[in-house]
Amino acid sequence: MLVAYASYLFFQLKSHSNLYDSIDEEREDNVDDSDEEEEALEISMWEEIAWLTTLTLWVSVLSGYLVDAIQGASDSWNMPVSFISVVLLPIVGNAAEHASAIMFAMKDKLDITLGVAIGSSTQISMFVIPFCVVVGWIMGQPMDLNFQLFETATLFITVLVVAFMLQEGTSNYFKGLMLILCYLIVAASFFVHVDNKSDDD
Template sequence: MGNKVFFILLAAGLPLSVIGSLLHWPSVIMFGIYCLTIIALASFMGRATESLAVVMGPRIGGLLNATFGNAVELIISIFSLKAGLVGVVLASLTGSVLGNLLLVAGLSFFMGGVKFKRQKFNVFDARHNAGLLIFAVVVAFVIPEVFSLDMSESETMSLSVGISITMIALYLAALFFKLVTHRGVYQPSEKGGGAAHHDEEEPEWSKKAAIAILAAATVAVAYVSEKLVHTFHEVGQAFGWTELFIGVIIVAIVGNAAEHASAIIFAFKNKMDIAVEIAVGSTLQVAMFVAPVLVLVSLLFPTKMPLVFSLPELISMVSAVFLMIIISNDGETNWFEGLTLLAAYVIMGIGFYLL
């Protein structure tokens, strides 16, 4: 039933996106059409990566899901940078971190916990990811904020570029560590969370078909995202939304729709290794790869983007990181822990709406 709804949304949304753009329909209407179209495309990306996860295993499957899920946001952010909307980009990065750690993980833990009393996942991965989360958000995001207080704009930008290059290098090293040199080294003898059964499940699509669908959906998302960015100003004025709220909540939710859907589906199937890999892995990818890449890409545009967030953004991200680490560090979860994460997201959402 759900797949039919997304198919109908896509079949209607793509043509309407093109027609509405050519006929210059009102921005508020086009904003809704673009968002629904991106969400429909994201659902197909999620199903394709789920098929790849069945074939290639939870770690690579989760990484692919996070990568293609973040590709949507990366595309939206690049077009936003081109339009000079640096505030929206920084806010959307904040929203991605909060959305993945609190909303995606929270919904996954809650929905899975409603069906299963206790759900387990790889505790070694959880502890490894905890250290990277501390580095990516607490160290690499806080340092530019502190040092920029006594720096000029050009010095702050130079610092941001240096940190960005370092973060990208460490992220690539982390992938090499997890997928090459230490692949399987920290797998527990008893594979919890139902992830051990991925080889028994039939993928929805073949490997080639899944990759083709991912590629086509990514191209379509690029087109729709470029149009979506140009509606932000008028939509913000129409609804009274600030640039910060649009970035933190709206862009982040639309941009990460693929991960939201996939993580919840995996959790409901008791495949917590993949669900956690999507939520936490996507956060690490946003913080250690997407954000630094956007800093470097901004050098090509008139308006540069330093890696400096506002104080509310920083405190929210740091709080989300510590809450997620405390909840996930034991390698198991339940519906109440998911509800705790969701409550934190609601509180922060109210704050950003009223700010």
């Protein structure tokens, strides 16, 4: 999965980057936005690396506290851990991405909106989860990608739903409503679902 994600990044950013250019990019290049360009602040590459490193370390520290608090929150709120992990945490953790996707959608920039939404999901499923498993092996933690049947079926069905919604390349309010309702169905399913645990767990 990590090799597939690396190949996808190389394909998108290096070898076939022209396939991912915006349709309106040529029109926007011809428009005079000199005032906005002058106001934009630039930082050096080393400043970017320093900021990313600092924020990554800080987020990793906060994530440790967050993970430790999930079980207590599950007990006190009377909610399944899977519901908190799959529904509540991603909403809070990706709030900035959700806000930017909504802003771009309101400006009729559907290609950017889909890039934000689908790119984030692809990054989590193809890079973050396998990378966490590899890091867990290095740290001596018994982690694997052996998900339960319910989680695997949910992932498979959501990929199919999104693929069918994107097939025509058009959007309307009904498709948006169907996606929201599908998300609510998945959330409700995780709220009431209980995995059958073996005696070893």
